[in-house]
Amino acid sequence: MCLRGASALQRVIEEYPSDDLSILVVWEPVLPTDIAPPTTATLGLVHDPRAVQYWDAGRALSADIVRSMMASPERYGVEEQELSPDTIVWDAVAVFPAGDRWERDLPVPAFMDFPVVEAADGLRASLAEQVRKGSDPVSAPVVAP
């Protein structure tokens, strides 16, 4: 499912050739067969040159995201009882608007869904909206002189 998700992700991002889009792909072991980092063939599923790929053997990012969400579930629109420290965030994709920064806690995504292969339409719609906002001078942030 995840490999199909990676292919779906590649198909969506190549529809948005803007340099103002960056993609962070984090591979993590979840299934019993995930005994090593992704092979060249798997890494090649996301071949966009704007992508940066990671191997997260200890699922540190997932744990960090869960920590952020458990600290303030209402901020992320999730139910508190849906989360526990053992929750694993995987086969998931999120879109973050221009301007948002990741300090201690995860910024609130404009879009987040799973599994990735079924989230492709939502991802496409969110990217369309966010990329349009970024290139629209009316909605661009105004900088004081």
Added chain:
Amino acid sequence: MRRPIRTFLLVLGGLLLAVVAAAGGAFLWLRYAPRHVPDGQPALARLDEASLPRFRDTFNTGADGVRVVALLSPT
């Protein structure tokens, strides 16, 4: 009667050997296969608790634009 049992055991043994060899081959492939990212991308980076701040820095470096973050399992 003895011969069919012996043949059955030989075939069963052969099949078991084939399954073990296939599983071993798959394990070795998963464990030691090459791991190169596509051209144009930075090398595959290891991420752990200690390097999370660097990951956040990379995320924030792209703050002028839209960021997509995906978490996937490799098999």
